[in-house]
Amino acid sequence: MxxxxxxxxxxxxxxxxxxxxxxEIELVEATDFPPEDGSTYEENARVKAAHGRLxxxxxxxxxxxxxxxxxxxxxxxPGIASARWADDGVDRMLRELExxxxxxxxxVCVIVALGPGGEDVVAAGVLEGAIASGPSxxxxxxxxxxxxxxxxxxTVADLGNDWKVARSHRARAAAELAAALRVQATRPEGxxxxxxxxxxxPARAETRSS
Numbered sequence: 001m002x003x004x005x006x007x008x009x010x011x012x013x014x015x016x017x018x019x020x021x022x023x024e025i026e027l028v029e030a031t032d033f034p035p036e037d038g039s040t041y042e043e044n045a046r047v048k049a050a051h052g053r054l055x056x057x058x059x060x061x062x063x064x065x066x067x068x069x070x071x072x073x074x075x076x077x078p079g080i081a082s083a084r085w086a087d088d089g090v091d092r093m094l095r096e097l098e099x100x101x102x103x104x105x106x107x108v109c110v111i112v113a114l115g116p117g118g119e120d121v122v123a124a125g126v127l128e129g130a131i132a133s134g135p136s137x138x139x140x141x142x143x144x145x146x147x148x149x150x151x152x153x154x155t156v157a158d159l160g161n162d163w164k165v166a167r168s169h170r171a172r173a174a175a176e177l178a179a180a181l182r183v184q185a186t187r188p189e190g191x192x193x194x195x196x197x198x199x200x201x202p203a204r205a206e207t208r209s210s
Contacts, residue, residue, distance in 0.1 A: 001181075003061040003113070004028045006052025011141045012065060018165040019174035028052040028062070041066040041080055041110035042122060049112045059116050063177075067109040067169060069093075069143045071131060073100040079108075082143070090135055090146050103131045105147065107169035111177050121180050125172025140164055 001023045005013050008031060017025050034051050038044040049064025056062050068082035074096055078085035086092035097103055107127040114120060128150045135145035137157025144156035149167070156164055165171055 001061065002057075002059070003063050004052055004056040006030070006033070006048040006062055006064045008033070012170065015165060015168065015170050016063070016065075016174055018161075019171040020178060025063070028055055030055040036066065036080070036084075038066075038080070041068065041108060041124075042112060044080060045110050045112040049114045053114050061116065061119075062114045064112045064114075065109065065170070065173075067107065069147065070106050070108060071097065072104040073097050073102045073131075090143060093131060093143065093146060094134065097131055105129055105131050107143075107147065109169040109173040111173045113177055119184070121177060121184070123173050123176035123180055125169045125174070125176060127167065127169040127172065 001020075003023055003025045004027065005016060005025055006028050007013065008027065010027070013025065013027055017023070030052060034047050036044045036047070038047060044066035045064040047064065048066070049062050052062040052064060066080065068079045070076045070079050071093065078089070078093075082089065106129065108124070109126075110122065110124045112120070112122055127147075129148050129152075130150075132146045132148050132155055135155070135157070137145050137155045137159070139160045140157045144164070147156050148154065149156065149159070152159060156168070
C-alpha cells in the first residue's frame with residue numbers, strides 16, 4: 001500500500017511507518033498547509049488530507065491526521081489546540097494542573113484517509129492515562145514526558161518508542177485504519193465501522209466510497 005502523509009512532522013511519519021508495516025508512506029510534497037481551524041480532530045484531519053490529495057500522485061492513498069491531549073482537570077483541554085497551546089506545552093500543562101487532584105488525561109488521534117478510487121476512511125485511537133508530576137524520559141515527543149498510560153508507572157517517554165509504536169493513540173488509529181481497509185476489501189459496496197473510542201465518545205473506523 002502506497003500512501004502520503006499530509007504533515008510536515010517527521011515524528012508522526014516515523015510512528016505511522018512503524019505502525020503500518022508493509023506500507024510505503026512518505027510525506028506529501030506540499031508545505032503550505034491550510035490552518036487547523038476545525039472544531040474536531042476529524043475536521044482538521046480531513047482538511048489536511050484533502051489538501052495533500054492535490055499534490056499527491058493519483059494512485060496513492062493520502063492520510064490526514066490530527067491528534068491532541070485532553071486533560072480532565074482542564075475540561076478536556078487543550079484538545080485540538082494541543083500543538084498550538086503553548087511554546088512549551090509540557091511546562092504549561094504542569095503549571096495549569098498544579099495543585100489539582102484530578103490528573104486524568106487521554107491522547108486522541110483521528111485519521112482521515114482518502115483513496116485513489118474516491119474511498120474515504122475515518123479511523124481513531126485513544127490512549128487513556130494521567131499527567132505525571134514532572135517530566136521524565138527521552139523518547140517520543142510532544143507531551144510524552146509527562147503522560148503515564150493507564151496500567152503503567154512510567155511516562156511514554158520512559159517506556160520508549162518500541163512501546164509506543166504498538167500502543168499509542170496513533171498506533172491504535174493506524175490499526176483501525178488497516179482493519180477497516182481489510183474489511184472494505186471484502187465488502188466494497190458499503191460502509192465499514194470498527195473501533196472502540198473516538199474523540200470524546202466511541203471510536204470509529206469508517207469507509208465510504210464516492
